Amino acid sequence: MDNKGSNGREEILELANNLRWEIGVDFHDKLMESIYENAATIAARSVSTPDKEAVFSFDKKLDKILTSPVFGFPIMFVVLAVVFWLTVVGANYPSSFLASILIDEFHPVLKSFSLSIGFPGWLSGLLIDGGYLSMAWVIAVMLPPMAIFFPLFTLLEDFGYLPRVAFNMDNLYKKAGAHGKQALTMAMGFGCNAAGVIASRVIDSPRERLIAIITNNFSLCNGRWPTQILIATIFIGGAVPAYLAGIVSAAAVVGIAVLGVVLSLIVSWTLSKTVLKGEASAFSLELPPYRPPRILQTLYTSLIDRTLIVLWRAVVFAFPAGLVIWLVANVNIGGESIASVFINWSDPFAILLGLNGVILLAYIIAIPANEIVIPTILMLTVLVTGLTDFGHGTGVMFEANSTEVTAEILKAGGWTLLTGVNLMIFSLLHNPCSTTLLTIFKETRSVKWTVVSALLPLALGFTVTFFVAQIWRLIAGF
Amino acid sequence: MNVMMKDNCETCPVHNLGNLKKLGINMNDFDFVVALAGNPNTGKSTVFNNLTGLKQHTGNWPGKTVTRAEGGFEYNGFKFKLVDLPGTYSLLSTSTDEEVARDFILFGQPDVTVIVVDATRLERNLNLVLQVLEITDRAVLCLNLIDEAERHKIKVDERQLSKDLGIPVIPTAARLKTGMDKLSNAIYEVASGKYVCKPYRIKTKIKELNYAIETLSKKISEVYPQVTNVRWIALRLLEGDQSIIDAVKSGDLGTIKEIKHEIDGQSLETELTA
Amino acid sequence: MIDPLTSLIIGFSVILLLVIIFYPGKGLVARFKKNKANTYRVLIEDSLKHLYNCEYNGINCTLNSIAGSLSISADEAAKVAAKLEELGLVVSNENGLSLTPDGRAYALKVIRIHRLWEKYLADETSIGEEDWHHSAEEIEHQMTLAEADKLAAQIGNPVFDPHGDPIPTAKGDLPGKKGKSLDSMKIGEFAKIIHIEDEPHYIYSQLVAEGLYPGMQVQLIESTKERIKFLANGEEVVLAPLFAKNITVAPIKDERKIEGTFKKLSSLKPGEKGKVLGISRRCRGQQRRRLMDLGVVPGTEIEVELESIGGDPIAYRIKGATIALRKSQAENIYIESEE
Numbered sequence A: 001m002d003n004k005g006s007n008g009r010e011e012i013l014e015l016a017n018n019l020r021w022e023i024g025v026d027f028h029d030k031l032m033e034s035i036y037e038n039a040a041t042i043a044a045r046s047v048s049t050p051d052k053e054a055v056f057s058f059d060k061k062l063d064k065i066l067t068s069p070v071f072g073f074p075i076m077f078v079v080l081a082v083v084f085w086l087t088v089v090g091a092n093y094p095s096s097f098l099a100s101i102l103i104d105e106f107h108p109v110l111k112s113f114s115l116s117i118g119f120p121g122w123l124s125g126l127l128i129d130g131g132y133l134s135m136a137w138v139i140a141v142m143l144p145p146m147a148i149f150f151p152l153f154t155l156l157e158d159f160g161y162l163p164r165v166a167f168n169m170d171n172l173y174k175k176a177g178a179h180g181k182q183a184l185t186m187a188m189g190f191g192c193n194a195a196g197v198i199a200s201r202v203i204d205s206p207r208e209r210l211i212a213i214i215t216n217n218f219s220l221c222n223g224r225w226p227t228q229i230l231i232a233t234i235f236i237g238g239a240v241p242a243y244l245a246g247i248v249s250a251a252a253v254v255g256i257a258v259l260g261v262v263l264s265l266i267v268s269w270t271l272s273k274t275v276l277k278g279e280a281s282a283f284s285l286e287l288p289p290y291r292p293p294r295i296l297q298t299l300y301t302s303l304i305d306r307t308l309i310v311l312w313r314a315v316v317f318a319f320p321a322g323l324v325i326w327l328v329a330n331v332n333i334g335g336e337s338i339a340s341v342f343i344n345w346s347d348p349f350a351i352l353l354g355l356n357g358v359i360l361l362a363y364i365i366a367i368p369a370n371e372i373v374i375p376t377i378l379m380l381t382v383l384v385t386g387l388t389d390f391g392h393g394t395g396v397m398f399e400a401n402s403t404e405v406t407a408e409i410l411k412a413g414g415w416t417l418l419t420g421v422n423l424m425i426f427s428l429l430h431n432p433c434s435t436t437l438l439t440i441f442k443e444t445r446s447v448k449w450t451v452v453s454a455l456l457p458l459a460l461g462f463t464v465t466f467f468v469a470q471i472w473r474l475i476a477g478f
Numbered sequence B: 001m002n003v004m005m006k007d008n009c010e011t012c013p014v015h016n017l018g019n020l021k022k023l024g025i026n027m028n029d030f031d032f033v034v035a036l037a038g039n040p041n042t043g044k045s046t047v048f049n050n051l052t053g054l055k056q057h058t059g060n061w062p063g064k065t066v067t068r069a070e071g072g073f074e075y076n077g078f079k080f081k082l083v084d085l086p087g088t089y090s091l092l093s094t095s096t097d098e099e100v101a102r103d104f105i106l107f108g109q110p111d112v113t114v115i116v117v118d119a120t121r122l123e124r125n126l127n128l129v130l131q132v133l134e135i136t137d138r139a140v141l142c143l144n145l146i147d148e149a150e151r152h153k154i155k156v157d158e159r160q161l162s163k164d165l166g167i168p169v170i171p172t173a174a175r176l177k178t179g180m181d182k183l184s185n186a187i188y189e190v191a192s193g194k195y196v197c198k199p200y201r202i203k204t205k206i207k208e209l210n211y212a213i214e215t216l217s218k219k220i221s222e223v224y225p226q227v228t229n230v231r232w233i234a235l236r237l238l239e240g241d242q243s244i245i246d247a248v249k250s251g252d253l254g255t256i257k258e259i260k261h262e263i264d265g266q267s268l269e270t271e272l273t274a
Numbered sequence C: 001m002i003d004p005l006t007s008l009i010i011g012f013s014v015i016l017l018l019v020i021i022f023y024p025g026k027g028l029v030a031r032f033k034k035n036k037a038n039t040y041r042v043l044i045e046d047s048l049k050h051l052y053n054c055e056y057n058g059i060n061c062t063l064n065s066i067a068g069s070l071s072i073s074a075d076e077a078a079k080v081a082a083k084l085e086e087l088g089l090v091v092s093n094e095n096g097l098s099l100t101p102d103g104r105a106y107a108l109k110v111i112r113i114h115r116l117w118e119k120y121l122a123d124e125t126s127i128g129e130e131d132w133h134h135s136a137e138e139i140e141h142q143m144t145l146a147e148a149d150k151l152a153a154q155i156g157n158p159v160f161d162p163h164g165d166p167i168p169t170a171k172g173d174l175p176g177k178k179g180k181s182l183d184s185m186k187i188g189e190f191a192k193i194i195h196i197e198d199e200p201h202y203i204y205s206q207l208v209a210e211g212l213y214p215g216m217q218v219q220l221i222e223s224t225k226e227r228i229k230f231l232a233n234g235e236e237v238v239l240a241p242l243f244a245k246n247i248t249v250a251p252i253k254d255e256r257k258i259e260g261t262f263k264k265l266s267s268l269k270p271g272e273k274g275k276v277l278g279i280s281r282r283c284r285g286q287q288r289r290r291l292m293d294l295g296v297v298p299g300t301e302i303e304v305e306l307e308s309i310g311g312d313p314i315a316y317r318i319k320g321a322t323i324a325l326r327k328s329q330a331e332n333i334y335i336e337s338e339e
Ligand SMILES: Nc1nc2c(ncn2[C@@H]2O[C@H](COP(=O)(O)OP(=O)(O)OP(=O)(O)O)[C@@H](O)[C@H]2O)c(=O)[nH]1
Pocket: A158, A291, B038, B039, B040, B041, B042, B043, B044, B045, B046, B047, B057, B058, B059, B060, B061, B062, B063, B064, B065, B066, B085, B086, B087, B088, B144, B145, B146, B147, B148, B172, B173, B174, B175, B176
């Protein structure tokens, strides 16, 4: 091949090194300068712009409005509020529709079918009451909001509005040691944390990207909203006069979401000043030109996509989780189910936190999907309290027909206002679901940061619930 | 490659719509590999989707694509494997976020590199174009977003540009699906050797730089007379690129086609991309 | 159930304890790490480095200078020197101590790791320049050559450290000294800073505090026994000659010599335009490359397009694209204004 052998090769490298020393540190700078000079010459020969001022004048005008000190923030809040409102309102109907089809209609059909072909009871329990039900819940709770929220977001993105939001928010996020684009990944986190984590890719500075990934979990995701609303309605709405119940419980839920945002900023700041202090940081934010979004295509791709993700998640994570949940509730050791053994064992610790063993167990076995926390809690509560007239039989997850029934079950399980409040806090501050964790690992390629993302919110959750519980008890005097 | 045997289409009409067949992900035994490079947010994925019929994520936001995606299309009886790359500003920096694209263009040895540029910001995009032209002499410039350019009354003289750069320049509006057939034809012509590119090479007025590049290039050609893009190798050595240093050390430089760098074979990311 | 008051007290104590243990920089863990250094190996390697520096700068080295540079007693220095001789790394002669070829190779290895690490910290991390030296002083005794080579490969095999010192190659090659010290410049002469000596630390930190760094254009204004006055990127700096000696400069070749004060991009108001003269060397690594990739190179025209609500970041029109930069970045971009 080469005639001079390895001598020649070494000579090349040596020469290169000597030349580099001679040129000094500026080689890259000078080269880039030359390339751009060439580019300018070539471009000048073939590009003609009519009148400089006319170019992009529409964009400029729109930018002036969207980032103006007067209208900038109000427009942003209105846009985001509309997106959330459409999601919440729009998701209600399809959600209950899916739930009635998958859980109320199809579940009994499946059960009787398995009976008719002679499935052993434990097998149909495991597969249908466990795996299938949990899968069905995830689909019913998660699919509609995802299918509404993300297409809307994608439309905003396609139009070019999102970078402007990042531009407006950067000042605030800079103070927290983060990137303005984190405002967007956080907003996406309200839809789904895994999606928020992936969206962090658009942050091209390593440190700020890690911060955005680790703190995304502080955005209350779609899977957790129903829990918040239910618990707030029962316990907080129930603690005030009836005519205030609606507004107070709504305020409580929003309060939790805001607490999440505030915490995410505080944690971002802390991370950037401590653990991530040394990570490289390079800010750049391009404001692309506005382009008319292609509505139909975006809706189509985005919709198909979300559906696929939710289905994938349901099969890969929720189904196995359902199996485990069924097993935990139905396999007995020494006459007691694994669930009650664990609940009794962990109760003292959980009570220190103002929670109870049922909640802890539910959060452990429902790591794969926050959506099934409430059904699991109800099932476990019925299991430990020995209530009989609820649900579809022991060890089967269920959702009560009405808020009142849920309240009745929970109160029978010994829940107080404090349990409710702390559950709301804990639902915000605990480890991300396994889909999100897997995504974090894929995005960071680092076990260390995945572990940090899991343990940090959990530690925070334990700390906050602990202090809330103790101070509450101190004040309440028992 | 059996180009000459199959090449029975000298007389076909150039713009024959029927010639383009979308192959999606079915692309066994393709004849040519085509890379889609370009700055972020210039419409690479949109072009990719148009040619292959796939649904890669697009979005008005730089940095949408982060891993490479592959798909296929057939044109004039030839099968092309198309590789969509993440957007890059430059191939010269050592930053890792641009590694995927850089490594593929350098070591993946595509038969044709399509450089997708934003017609409304040609000058800025030419930075990358000029760098790509240092590496390869088989490239096609896809002058995308030409509809946007028209909307803003920016005119680009594609013939002049093509003459200056020495490669085919095809104006397209990927979103409206215009120019796709001409683009596939240009890809086909360059791949099959019907169009011979004479790529523009970067010139510099800075004496030290010239001296360093020339001296090193001369040395490299002495040792590796068969290497064609000597200047690029020299540039990379002066930037301290380890993969090129390794290639020089091991003597692989002469056979760079074979050191297909380990590029994660994550073809077709249908992953959730928000 | 434990009563709430007790558990609250326990809770607070646990948190306090954790803070005491892990507090960055001052906590027990951090202190423990700091105290681990200063072993025997460190002494050997540091004295080799010192001897090499003497050789490079053409000064004689003695036991006393070793003791001084390592801040150890003369007795200890003698012990270290004896050990070095025993290992065949150093020989003593009438001028004091000098390195054997083995000793030189060893010293160069340590220097390579030190400078590579500083370069790494400067380019790939956000660690401030006042911490580079200290961190490199630790790493140089821990890293192996193979690890250093790997690090070098990752960061593009740099040939200069951030102070402008050449980094020895893996084979131990190092170019000769270049340039002259700032205090030997003539009045009115233009030059470029190519190196700032990072030892002794009190001088270096003073120079850093003055905002000086390699790559700056300087022009000498006044030079007396008491003080040396010069412009550095257009800003006036006054130093004692002793301090100015630690700055090495070289003539400017291709670049334009710029008279007067340098204007910064951050000083432009909305609607105003400027032409880039260059990016300050203070902006390094990824950040610098990104700016250049975005088209911020000498000659580029930049116009202020849009201020965000708080006035920071500001969006600029650069080669047809709108790009937002933070104030801290815009301060590192030098421009000349355009009418
Ligand atoms: N008007 C117009 N818009 C286009 C055209 N081509 C692409 N777009 C839009 O430009 C935006 C960017 O397109 P992408 O295909 O995601 O760009 P990309 O080059 O793959 O971007 P990265 O993956 O981030 O590097 C999208 O909103 C497209 O709809 C075109 O020809 N005309």
